[in-house]
Amino acid sequence: MPADLGDLLRLKKDQVGPAAEMLARAFDQDPKMDYFAPDDGTRGTIARHHFEFLLRYGLIYGEVYATSPRLEGVAVWLPAKKVEITLWRAFRAGLFRFRKGVGKEAMERIISFSEYVDGLHRRHMPGPHHYLFFIGVDPTFQGKGHASRLIRPMLDRLDREGLPCHLVTQNEQNVALYEHYGFRVIEHTVVPGTEVGNWAMVWEGGKNPGSATQ
Template sequence: MVMKQNEILRLSQDYDINQAVEVLARAFKNDSLYKYLIPEEEKRHKILPYFFKFRIRYVMLYGETYATSPRMEGLAIWIPYKNINISSWRVLKCGGVSLFLKAGKDVMGRLSNLEEYASQIHKKHADFPHWHLSPIAVDPTFQGKGFARTLLNNMLERIDKEKVPCFLETQSENNVSIYKRYGFKVVEEGKIPNTNIIHWAMMRDAIE
């Protein structure tokens, strides 16, 4: 089931998430971050759906997920500040055991390395009420057609009315320039430990 909010659709908790999972897996299958987490291509294609199923389950309970339409051209996942920290109970509730079993110790170790690094930066720059965009994606078939812009503009308009900032992370220099057009500023740039992957943390200030 989807609930319409202006031009985009919010996915509700009783929605079949498989289509959304497939869109995210296709969008990130060649992403540098997921290549680091799961270096083997065949294994990555098998495991990514489990990553994103966990993510969407979590956000269904503790955040908000939006799609451009029932066709799922694009998706944006937003988490409020109060629910950014994932407790052990929440991990279990959202299928974390299944993810661990499917991904394996090595992949989960690299994920832990990433999350520890990212969470430190996040807390350093945004330890106050805000929205976290994590992630936004467009199905490769529909990229370059303005779907990401639709998702961003809709939520940012609401966030401006709420007068709160928002935070995001990216490992793409091209994305940095795109997000700057929407008012985001780089607050920290660095390398993920034990990798050559550059990690940008970006913040968009609240509208006064």
């Protein structure tokens, strides 16, 4: 199992609930969440169940790091072969509880959205790599360097291992943030059936002038 990254903490199962609450706040204005839950009155509940499921998935199939026990920020990283959430993997991560928590309509939106993103991932990144599944920082603590603490140690490790990193974001404001760490946009699309933009990005380590090791 990979070693912990510096002073970051590996998230524990009993922290999933509080971490999901924080992520629901962090993604409250995210275009993707606005599409999943257009009703302001239900968005918080749907987002919490959504992130609980994704965090459980990350604990099983990848690495989940937090900045501290206060959970100022959380990041989930997945190896290439575990990025696609198959039915069996979803079942292990709590599919039935997830579906009950978000409801039928939101679940259908989430599934169709995920299938599109998975298709892009397979096309763009067929070889070995790592995937930044998602990162979120509590709005109270944004702008204080917590995103950097979560991103740079992993990119340094991937640089040593010679692996590229892939991510997607649906928030145009995040593109410049990721470019700051050396990611570059490889495709910008609009998710079919929605008005949500999708930016696919890749980081290539020492090949990129913005490498975290420089």
